[in-house]
Amino acid sequence: MPEEILRLLHLDANLVAIDKPAGLLVHPSGLDAHEHRTALKLLRDQLGEWLWPLHRLDKGTSGVLLFARNATAAREWGLAFEEGRVAKRYRALVRGWPDAEGTIDQALARDPELPSEGQPRLPSVTHYRRLATFEWPFPVDARHPTSRYALMEVEPLTGRRHQIRRHFKHIAHPLVGDATHGKGAHNRAVAEWLGVQRLWLHAESVELATASGVLRIVAEPGPEWRFSPAPRS
Template sequence: MSDSAVLTAPPTLQVLHDDGDLVAIDKPAGLLVHASTLDAHEALNALDLLQAQLGRSLWPLHRLDKGTSGVLLFATSAQAAAHWGAAFREGRVRKRYVALVRGWPPAHGRIDHPLARDPERPSAGQPMREAVTLFERLACFEWPFAVDGRHATSRYALVAVEPLTGRRHQIRRHFKHIAHPLIGDATHGKGVHNRAVAQWLGVQRLWLHAQAMQLPRADGGAVRIEAPCGAEWGRLQTEGVPEPIPTCS
């Protein structure tokens, strides 16, 4: 099972913000940020599509995994890329994600667990880098299907996540570390849960969405850019949920 939804045609990208220095889009699940040898067969990527759509050169400021949807930022010049890139490196960009995970994690938590630089390779022998993630549980679900033969139902939770560092696959690896892997994560998750939830909700995707980014302005204020959760997230409010849950806002 893939981490990502399948794109069947080149999408017109939704521009959330464009101020001359910074452009933000709502990246659909299943789209690469830029061309990569790791996905050499993929003909589409957000950078090429957006440059063609806007008719100008752009510089990606950060990564979202292919299967992750939500706020994706680009600079419009090398100078702007250096400025905003420094803000990312210095931890001055705040990021909020929402995710669907296996089980019911604590109401609040801090995951402080170093990660190897390259998640595609064994961690042994790699330098370990500091990685910290905060989370808040938004809702708990108990759905009427069995994944584990010991239980007649299966439990999942919607969480809000704030990574304080920017390691590759950080959210996915951290929730695996605390035994609450993300649903739809073919690399760090559990295939039996991925398949069961995809059948129950009728949606196959990595359940991770970059909901908001907040960047510092030179005047001391902040630029906040938000991407509403897609329609598929609304299914969490109707499929077997005993009471209404908070919206993704």
């Protein structure tokens, strides 16, 4: 028996999708060389077969994660992801109140772990829509007695590494809980207020065009996303 059972969202002859928990690596990484617990290994043990990861979610991100069940599907769906033929929607909690909707069109360096200077800049586009605003009764900036946050629906049209996190930093509304691109004071304050410490980014749905129509796979956000007090729009 596998050491941990992952929740399956979809299973057919070619694809399997899981609801990845926050804090779980997708596959072994040099950045987490000490970490041997990965979604890839757990799911291979759970299904008893070889699998191919089709895309990446950061360790701290939860939500829909897809794997191919054979080499042909891995090639075909891997190309679909590379060419932007897979629609992905995320939910994010960000600092401040961004515009009600907008598009971030900012080219990004290929590797966010390295200095940007000298790296090629890749076209990167993210759409967003504000779902709710919150004003919570704790200060982070001494000039204000409260702190403002917003719940966002995010659609990346390209698939650069850390794209959503880097783009929201670019517009001065970084994701809460982002230790790399966010603000430590806000991360700590929100973790204390909500009683949850995590990267507030969730892959809510993936849509793929198949021979029989559009396949939409959804992972509803967990109970920690039901923020209190009630949102102020």
